[in-house]
Amino acid sequence: MEGLWGPAMFLVALILIFSGFPVAFVLAGTGLLFAGLGTLTGHFDPALLLAMPERAFGTMSNYTLLAVPFFIFMGATLEKSRLAEQLLESIGIFFGRFRGGLGLGVVVVGALLAAATGVVGASVTAMGLISLPVMLRHGYQREFSLGVIAAAGTLGQIIPPSIVLIVLGDQLGVSVGSLFRAAVVPGLILTGCYALFVIGTAAFRPTVAPALPREVHDIGTRRLVRLLLGSLLPPLFLILVVLGSIFAGIATPTEAGALGALGAMILAALNRQFTRAGLSEAMHETTRLTIMVVFLLVGSMTFALVFRGLNGDLWLEQLLTNLPGGVIGFLIVVNLIVFALGFFIDFFEIAFIIVPLVAPPAALLGIDLTWLGVLLAMNMQASFLTPPFGFSLFYLRGVTPAEIPTTAIYRGVIPFIIIQVLVVAGMILVR
């Protein structure tokens, strides 16, 4: 009986989340429900709930989480600055002369934008609007084009700076700066794998990704250089300000986020795209997402408090540290759970519900939590792409013409999800 509280609570929360009622309140409500049941049967001390306001104050003054609205605002402002559009055009012209070049250009732009911002939506939207029509017009296969765009646009969440990594850093209790640093190489490897896939496809199936006709890309070297410089400098400037200052150790991620947000406004202004309406919309978006994220966190804190009060953490710890295969068994199970949940819920829920539960057992097993954070972020990359509820798929769906069936998008991302799984497996193997 004693040992059943944890699993029961976990199961009930999971089932109730699927009712569709806001996840934050389901988690808090499930916590209270079990606090009540536990109190009645003498298994829970209701005085534990008095810790809630202190935890809420802790969230309010959480310096790491403060970076989240900064990076959201930065992404929203950049989205309106038309920076991504200009980058896609110039890189498209530059790479378009080669077979598969447009696809490769999308991957490169995806990685560049990823290093400049911490969000995913902006890149996918811009690529869907700018690159997709060009690719389709010049004979690119539909599924292939959609897949490249969705996958490359999602790179923003694994390549630092990234909101996913900030939230993971907070939940794992590791420094966001070191998490950013640790994510650079895996992020680049993933980008490389995408690029290899595009190049390989173009080499072996030329009809899928043909080169552009001469008149499209032949605009004169001078003009091309000017276009490339003009579009590359702004994102490089942002990368220098944000990532550069973090990696050089002169700014915390939060400070870099604030400066990046300011920088994005300045770039938008220089690009003559800084309007009152745009600013208002960016603030609106930032406020809404901040409300959503923080309340999800407060809800899951209530859940976690009661879960611990009922010794659910001990149950989970015992379960996860005694898996066959030890560390490898643990990593495989956790990654399978995260991957499976990724089909239905997005990374915020995973980060707030699953990560705090698996972090203590991971530490017990001697796993480096910074490395685990990168591994989980890599895994969650897939949750953005897995149908039917991947965020990137929605963004892409939102900007593609109606005659493109949603199933084409689903089919297009399959190879990239497979690449994703292989990279996660590779990370576990070479650990």
Added chain:
Amino acid sequence: MVCACREDGEWRILGRNPAIYPIRSRDTRMRALLAFARAVGHLTDAVYAAIRWLTLVMILVGALNALARYATRYTGVSLASNAAFDLQWYMFSLIFLLGAAYGLRHDVHVRVDVLYGRVAPRTRAWIDLVGTVLFLVPFCVMMLLTSWPAVRNSWAVREGSPDPGGLARYPIKTVLLVCFALLLLQALAQIITGIAELRDGTTEPSAGESPGTPVPGGL
């Protein structure tokens, strides 16, 4: 009565949200309750309108803090201020604490809509009603009950900042109470409109909102 969501033309709303559709009822008692619900809705939106610009202020304060810290490091003259440092997270707190009720009213809080997006509007209304009564209201009540002594203590000692020159803590802690009071009010408003909708069955989401659209603004 015009619902107050008109200015939010850009909203894509997940599922349905009874509180923002005008609902009429033949029953006078119900009409009074609905008037209360609408008043709460206006209050919620007014609070949001007031905090909306805080985002920009927060960013500017954050950027100035960062620059001040660099300047301090390179000039040796201390320009960084604990008050300005506190101010940025006070803004952050105000934004999500005072925006929580708005989030409820306009369906900002993330849902898992695997099933929710596919069921009939009536079923969704039931899910929201039951969820609000069983989960949200008790949560607000618990937070109010547990925060009350903490906030009272903070006021009793006029709790200040642990850092020299930092901002006083008791006002911002009080906002936690305000947050859950507003959220509770909005939850009651949602319950009223939910019941009215289920009883009279008069409302349907207006055109342009497709149930089951994902929550916008993932990252």
